Every structure is written in structure tokens, then in C-alpha cells.
Amino acid sequence: MSPSATNISESFIAPPIKSASHQTTAYESSDSSVYKPHHEAFASEGLPSSAASWSQRAHEVSRILARDAAARDHANKSPVAEVSLLKSSGLLKILGPVEYGGGGQSWEIGYKAIREVAKGDGSIGMLLGYHLLWSKTADIVGTDEQKDRFQRLIIENNYFVGGAVNPRDSDLIIQEDGNKLIFNGSKHFNTGGVISDLTVLEGVLAGTENHIFAIVPTSQPGFEFAHNWNNIGLRLSESGSVKINNVAVPWSDALGWDAAAKIPSPDVLSIPFATLLLPTIQLVFSNFYLGIAQGSLEFARGYTTTSTRAWPYGGDNKQSATDEFYILERYGNFHAHLLAAEALTDRAGVAISDIFVAHGKDRDVSARTRGEVAELVASAKIVTTDTSLKVTAGVFEVTGSRATGSKVGLDRFWRDVRVHSLHDPVAYKNRELGRFYLLDEVPEPTWYT
Incomplete structure (x- = not known):
């Protein structure tokens, strides 16, 4: 039986994450409650409304992270708490459309926020940077409908986005199955994937040279994280490997493609x-x-x-x-x-x-x-x-x-x-x-x- 495509607009609950041996394993994560006073303060203040106030918000997050950055680096726990801080601070939304609850800021301001957070903790600055790039993927390679739909999904739900797009590895292979695309393969590096809500996948449609990007829920059985990130630096970036097993995507979610004709849209996927x-x-x-x-x-x-x-x-x-x-x-x-x-x-x-x-x-x-x-x-x-x-x-x-x-x-x-x-x-x-x-x-x- 072929897998059914996931409706990305539906809510989802993260299942237990499986290790490479397919056995359910508990991996130690940081506790989001340690930032409770900051979550409450940010909720009370609401989103910043100007470039200067967004920079100040990034500075506040950086200052919070800097206090115990060395201890957290040594502990090397999955950064659940740290990502929760990015969420409650609103920084994940800094580039998002105002009409969906985003900050409406430009990349110029987004880059400065990344830099400021990295002063306090390089791993979390890196995670913020990757998220901002992946959260805007549909804006660059998607149709106008997809751009609007995915921005709304990401911003309204305050989702954190990762990406399984390491170009040095073999591409994920995509097979057609009726109105679905089935992704299979593996990537040595998948920054932030373990603690992401959504993941950007990229692969090659079998029998062609056509690359396809898609944004999918991470919490599904087709994601098999190895939990093997233990490098000397950026220890909280969760950049370990992942296997993609029969992850199904509706043709309508193939970014920049005409779902009915099943061909790339030349006016969207234009070079350069x-x-x-x-x-x-x-x-x-x-x-x-x-x-x-x-x-x-x-x-x-x-x-x-x-x-x-x-x-x-x-x-x-x-x-x-x-x-x-x-x-x-x-x-x-x-x-x-x-x-x-x-x-x-x-x-x-x-x-x-x-x-x-x-x-x-x-x-x-x-x-x-x-x-x-x-x-x-x-x-x-x-x-x-x-x-x-x-x-x-x-x-x-x-x-x-x-x-x-x-x-x-x-x-x-x-x-x-x-x-x-x-x-x-x-x-x-x-x-x-x-x-x-x-x-x-x-x-x-x-x-x-």
C-alpha cells in the first residue's frame, strides 16, 4: 500500500522520535520551563513594531542566552527550550507578512537579528538563520498561491522550519504515485530537524533532471533522525543526519510546479x-x-x-x-x-x-x-x-x-x-x-x- 500524502494544513502531534535502530528512544532535551518568565514577558509585550524594536528584542534574547551559554554548550541537550525562546520572542516571525501576524521586516533587519542572537549563542543564531531562510523558500521558488499559503501556515502557527537539503549528498529520489510525490533518501546534515515543526525537502523526480522543493510536517513516521550530532562546535544546532522514508507530498505542494500539468512553472522557477x-x-x-x-x-x-x-x-x-x-x-x-x-x-x-x-x-x-x-x-x-x-x-x-x-x-x-x-x-x-x-x-x- 502506498503512503498517503500528508495534508500540511492539518494540525499534527509529534510522535516519539525513532533512532536509527528503529527503537523508540528518549533523547535529553532542554526544558522550556526555564524560560517561563521570559515567555510571559514577551507575551505581555507583544511583537515589536519597528526595526529598532526588533533589534532590541534580538538583543534581549541574546542576553538571556549568553548567561549560561557555556554550561548549555557542555550539556549538549537538544535545544527545545532555546527554540521555545525564539518562538515566544517572535523572532521566528520577523520576516513574515504583517497580515498573518508577522513582523513585516526586510532581510536587512533579519540578518541583524541573526547576528545579535549569535553573539549570545552561536548555535541558536545559526538555527534562527536557517529557519528564516527555509521559512521564505516558498516566496522564492513557489507559486503565488503557495507563497501565500505557506507564509500563513508558518506565521500563524509560529512554526520552526528546518531543511533536509545538503547538496553534497545524493539527492532524495522522488517517485510519482498518482497525485502524490514520494520522497526517499538520506542526508548527513539536517540542521534543526529534530526540533522543527516543518522541514523543507528537496529531491530529483525519478527519470528526469527536475529538482522539486516541498515543505512537510516533520512529525511523521517517515523521518528517522540518527541523533548523531556531537561535533566540537555549534553543539546545540541539532545538525545530525536523517533518513527520509516514503514521505508523501501532494503534487499541489511541489513548490513552483503546475500541479495539474505536473510540470515546472517557467515563470516561477526561472533562472536566475x-x-x-x-x-x-x-x-x-x-x-x-x-x-x-x-x-x-x-x-x-x-x-x-x-x-x-x-x-x-x-x-x-x-x-x-x-x-x-x-x-x-x-x-x-x-x-x-x-x-x-x-x-x-x-x-x-x-x-x-x-x-x-x-x-x-x-x-x-x-x-x-x-x-x-x-x-x-x-x-x-x-x-x-x-x-x-x-x-x-x-x-x-x-x-x-x-x-x-x-x-x-x-x-x-x-x-x-x-x-x-x-x-x-x-x-x-x-x-x-x-x-x-x-x-x-x-x-x-x-x-x-
């Missing part, structure tokens, strides 16, 4: 507009790299001013570490580079926002315009990668040996950046940008450009 998903998420990366680095410097500043001791054998001895030349020099250098990285990243954020405003309705963007934006994003990716690695490693030079204690947790910033900056080699971004500058060639869209 549909490929704007890629520079959009690349800039998500840059923003949480930058946020993590900024958070590391703020954390280090607090440690240096309260705990770092002056070096007594330098020949120009000072009473306080904050008077030492090399410490002042390092802080000045780190601060300058972060300001420069922030300016470039903000410029790219404006460019992404502008291209969606200018072309979001007609979906008619030239390869040149798309390419220029992608290369501005690539520039930000290069600079934020280099700068964040430099700063998160260098802060130990200005805090001292005692700052390497596991209870201090200063190492988490470097570990977080180091893990994700290997996502796609920045060397290829340098080469790509070199061809653009030297030869005036805009890049061909790929899964990473």
Missing part, C-alpha cells in the same frame, strides 16, 4: 531568480560568523577588565592588564576589523533586501544583477570567515591562560566558527571573486553560490 536562495543563505552564514566573533570580543572584554592579571616580567610593568600595550593594541585591532566586517556585511544585507523588493513580484532579474549581488555576498563571506577565525582565536592572547578553563567557556566561540566555516571552502569564494574582479565574470549559480 529562483537561485537567489543561495546568496541569501550564504549571507546568513556571514552574519552568524560575525555575531559569534563580536560576542567573543565582548565576552573577552568583560574577562580582561575583571580577571586578567598584568604580566610582571615585561620590563615596562603595569599595575593593570588594561594598561598593557599589547592588550590595548590587540583589542584595537580586533575591534577595527570587526567594524569593517560589519560594514561590508550590512552592505550585502541591503543588497539582498533590495533585490527581493525590486524583483520579488515579477521574478525577472538579470544574470548580471544576480551575479553582482552574489559576489558582494561572497566578499562578506570571505571577510567574516577570516576575521571571525582571527578574533575568536586571538581573544586568548588578551585574556590569559586562566581563560582557557572549561568553565569560562571562551573556547566555544572559536569552536563554533571553525565548525561552520568548513561548510564550503572559502578558498573557492576567493577564486570566484577573483574571476569577477579580474575578468568581469559573474558566477554561474550553484548550490553554494
Whole structure:
């Protein structure tokens, strides 16, 4: 018997999650009740109503997360509580349409919120960034009807969205079954999937070269999470592997497809507009790299001013570490580079926002315009990668040996950046940008450009 397609508009209850051995297993998750006072406060305040108030809300969430970030990093529990905080704060809705209860903000503001949350906890900043990208997938590759339907579903229900779309793995295979599509396959990485309400799937229709995106409820038997994320950094991002077993999707939920004719809609899945998903998420990366680095410097500043001791054998001895030349020099250098990285990243954020405003309705963007934006994003990716690695490693030079204690947790910033900056080699971004500058060639869209 073939599986029946899930009606995504129906409510659903999460079943027990199964491990790779198919045995029901309890995995330790953080407790949402620890944030009860904050949930109540956010509910009382309601959603922010301006760009400035959204930035302040992101700052409040970052401050809450920063208080025990090192302890939560060590505990490595599934971030149920942390995602509940993102939900009650309203940050999951920041880009959503106002008519459905969203914040109505642009990507420019969304990126800054990601960055701010990442200052307090890189994993949760990453989860917010991925959610915002996946929650807008239908806006970029869906029909107008799908765009409206899925935005309403996500925003009105305050859903958290994950994505099983790791391009380096084999594509999920999609089989037709009457008015349904059946997805099968596996992905080594599925960020946030375990604690998501919805998941974006992507695969290739069997016998064709056609790729199809679909948004489906995560809480169904066809999702088999391995619970195997135990890397050195971004430990609360739940980026482990998942198997997709006979997940059925109505043809009407195939994003950007004509369900009756069962063909891609050429005016929706147009190149290059549909490929704007890629520079959009690349800039998500840059923003949480930058946020993590900024958070590391703020954390280090607090440690240096309260705990770092002056070096007594330098020949120009000072009473306080904050008077030492090399410490002042390092802080000045780190601060300058972060300001420069922030300016470039903000410029790219404006460019992404502008291209969606200018072309979001007609979906008619030239390869040149798309390419220029992608290369501005690539520039930000290069600079934020280099700068964040430099700063998160260098802060130990200005805090001292005692700052390497596991209870201090200063190492988490470097570990977080180091893990994700290997996502796609920045060397290829340098080469790509070199061809653009030297030869005036805009890049061909790929899964990473």
C-alpha cells in the first residue's frame, strides 16, 4: 500500500522520535520551563513594531542566552527550550507578512537579528538563520498561491522550519504515485530537524533532471533522525543526519510546479531568480560568523577588565592588564576589523533586501544583477570567515591562560566558527571573486553560490 500524502494544513502531534535502530528512544532535551518568565514577558509585550524594536528584542534574547551559554554548550541537550525562546520572542516571525501576524521586516533587519542572537549563542543564531531562510523558500521558488499559503501556515502557527537539503549528498529520489510525490533518501546534515515543526525537502523526480522543493510536517513516521550530532562546535544546532522514508507530498505542494500539468512553472522557477536562495543563505552564514566573533570580543572584554592579571616580567610593568600595550593594541585591532566586517556585511544585507523588493513580484532579474549581488555576498563571506577565525582565536592572547578553563567557556566561540566555516571552502569564494574582479565574470549559480 502506498503512503498517503500528508495534508500540511492539518494540525499534527509529534510522535516519539525513532533512532536509527528503529527503537523508540528518549533523547535529553532542554526544558522550556526555564524560560517561563521570559515567555510571559514577551507575551505581555507583544511583537515589536519597528526595526529598532526588533533589534532590541534580538538583543534581549541574546542576553538571556549568553548567561549560561557555556554550561548549555557542555550539556549538549537538544535545544527545545532555546527554540521555545525564539518562538515566544517572535523572532521566528520577523520576516513574515504583517497580515498573518508577522513582523513585516526586510532581510536587512533579519540578518541583524541573526547576528545579535549569535553573539549570545552561536548555535541558536545559526538555527534562527536557517529557519528564516527555509521559512521564505516558498516566496522564492513557489507559486503565488503557495507563497501565500505557506507564509500563513508558518506565521500563524509560529512554526520552526528546518531543511533536509545538503547538496553534497545524493539527492532524495522522488517517485510519482498518482497525485502524490514520494520522497526517499538520506542526508548527513539536517540542521534543526529534530526540533522543527516543518522541514523543507528537496529531491530529483525519478527519470528526469527536475529538482522539486516541498515543505512537510516533520512529525511523521517517515523521518528517522540518527541523533548523531556531537561535533566540537555549534553543539546545540541539532545538525545530525536523517533518513527520509516514503514521505508523501501532494503534487499541489511541489513548490513552483503546475500541479495539474505536473510540470515546472517557467515563470516561477526561472533562472536566475529562483537561485537567489543561495546568496541569501550564504549571507546568513556571514552574519552568524560575525555575531559569534563580536560576542567573543565582548565576552573577552568583560574577562580582561575583571580577571586578567598584568604580566610582571615585561620590563615596562603595569599595575593593570588594561594598561598593557599589547592588550590595548590587540583589542584595537580586533575591534577595527570587526567594524569593517560589519560594514561590508550590512552592505550585502541591503543588497539582498533590495533585490527581493525590486524583483520579488515579477521574478525577472538579470544574470548580471544576480551575479553582482552574489559576489558582494561572497566578499562578506570571505571577510567574516577570516576575521571571525582571527578574533575568536586571538581573544586568548588578551585574556590569559586562566581563560582557557572549561568553565569560562571562551573556547566555544572559536569552536563554533571553525565548525561552520568548513561548510564550503572559502578558498573557492576567493577564486570566484577573483574571476569577477579580474575578468568581469559573474558566477554561474550553484548550490553554494
